[in-house]
Amino acid sequence: MREAHAAASSRAVQLESFGGPEALRLNDVPVPQAGPGQVRVRVTAAGLNPMDWFMTSDAQTAARFGLSLPCGFGTDYAGVVDQVGDGVTRFATGDRVFGGAVSRAVADHVVVGEAGPITVDGTVQHTPDGLDDDLAAVLTIAGSTAAAALAVVGPGPGDTVLVGGAGGGVGVFAVQLALLAGARVIGTGSASSAEALRALGVEPVTYGEGLADRVRALAPDGVTAAMDLHNTDTVRAARELGVPDERITTIAAQVDGITPANGADAAPGALEEIARLVAAGRLRVPISATFPVERIREAVEVQAARHVHGKIVIRL
Known part of the structure; x- marks a missing residue:
């Protein structure tokens, strides 16, 4: 020893x-x-x-x-x-x-x-x-969970990703990783979180009743993937917007047909890469x-x- x-x-x-x-x-x-x-x-x-x-x-x-x-x-x-x-x-x-x-x-x-x-x-x-x-x-927890969520939906150039709970602990990682992958990101949050989300490069939208209509107005060409990091409201909106179940994930709820993301399942090396991105100033925390x-x-x-x-x- x-x-x-x-x-x-x-x-x-x-x-x-x-x-x-x-x-x-x-x-x-x-x-x-x-x-x-x-x-x-x-x-x-x-x-x-x-x-x-x-x-x-x-x-x-x-x-x-x-x-x-x-x-x-x-x-x-x-x-x-x-x-x-x-x-x-x-x-x-x-x-x-x-x-x-x-x-x-x-x-x-x-x-x-x-x-x-x-x-x-x-x-x-x-x-x-x-x-x-x-x-x-x-x-560790937020970064690994965000990496696991991204692995489920696989965002990339040409994607428009809806992220529920974008301003939360996992959300700030998930939205930036999706942006780094080349996707457009729309994030749900309260009205008071809009400025903070814009600072991360996210297009904010308020959560609650009528979410799908507000997202449709922002993205008339459609949404292609979704991550619900809060509950199940974003899952429902994503399905209403035509996102296939295989490109939707949750971290805080189980929904039939939807693959959940768990930080323990993050790919080997994912957390180390997040740490390098933060150290290099490419990912803000x-x-x-x-x-x-x-x-x-x-x-x-x-x-x-x-x-x-x-x-x-x-x-x-």
């Missing part, structure tokens, strides 16, 4: 009962140790996702994700490797890294497998030069707010309100 320095203490955001932000506690915990094939990361930043508070909102939902009490919180992280377990070859102490560790990322230290899937042992990637930790800390870990409850309240235009980062 190789260690940069001995960690004397560690903190972790935990829940001793499932519930809302009021259930979150910042606790002193034993310093975790990297086992064979694992690395320990000194976390500097963690990014919030809707799934974080959804999974821990009640015991029944938590059980569906294999979570039990006491439970950690958060999935996306970035930091520096400070301990390397036996058999690890891809990482060394001092390496800057980012990745995901389901419901345990908002902590001073996180232990993840060198090559494990995110749903089991966590995942870890090298952070490219030029990418700061705040940005690296918000890439808006950071809405940053909070110190001591203000975790406030941060989750802001994120759960679903009115932020961009990502929320917790600094440790």
Whole structure:
């Protein structure tokens, strides 16, 4: 085992009962140790996702994700490797890294497998030069999910893509990746999100009743693909507009005939490519707010309100 320095203490955001932000506690915990094939990361930043508070909102939902009490919180992280377990070859102490560790990322230290899937042992990637930790800390869940959604619908030059929930955490990645692929992108959102969507190169349209008619007015030649990143309203509008089911995907709902997208199914190398695009300035990731870990409850309240235009980062 190789260690940069001995960690004397560690903190972790935990829940001793499932519930809302009021259930979150910042606790002193034993310093975790990297086992064979694992690395320990000194976390500097963690990014919030809707799934974080959804999974821990009640015991029944938590059980569906294999979570039990006491439970950690958060999935996306970035930091520096400070301990390397036996058999690890891809990482060394001092390496800057980012990745995901389901419901345990908002902590001073996180232990993840060198090559494990995110749903089991966590995942870890090298952070490219030029990418700061705040940005690296918000890439894993949203970036992987967006990449998986694009793989389902396959946008390219000549396509007009309708994206539901375009201003959300996954949406900001999905719309830009579709644009980089050469597609025209129409994105749904609230009236207050229109300016932010235009800044990303998206043609905004308000969601709600009459969506298909508003999209038809924007794209009289038709829509060829759709990604519903919120619920099922965009699926219904896309079908009304004649988009074939095989070119529609969802991430938050199951619809008969529609192939869902899951970040765990993203193609190998997809997340690394997204990180390179962000580092090169070709893909923008808006950071809405940053909070110190001591203000975790406030941060989750802001994120759960679903009115932020961009990502929320917790600094440790």
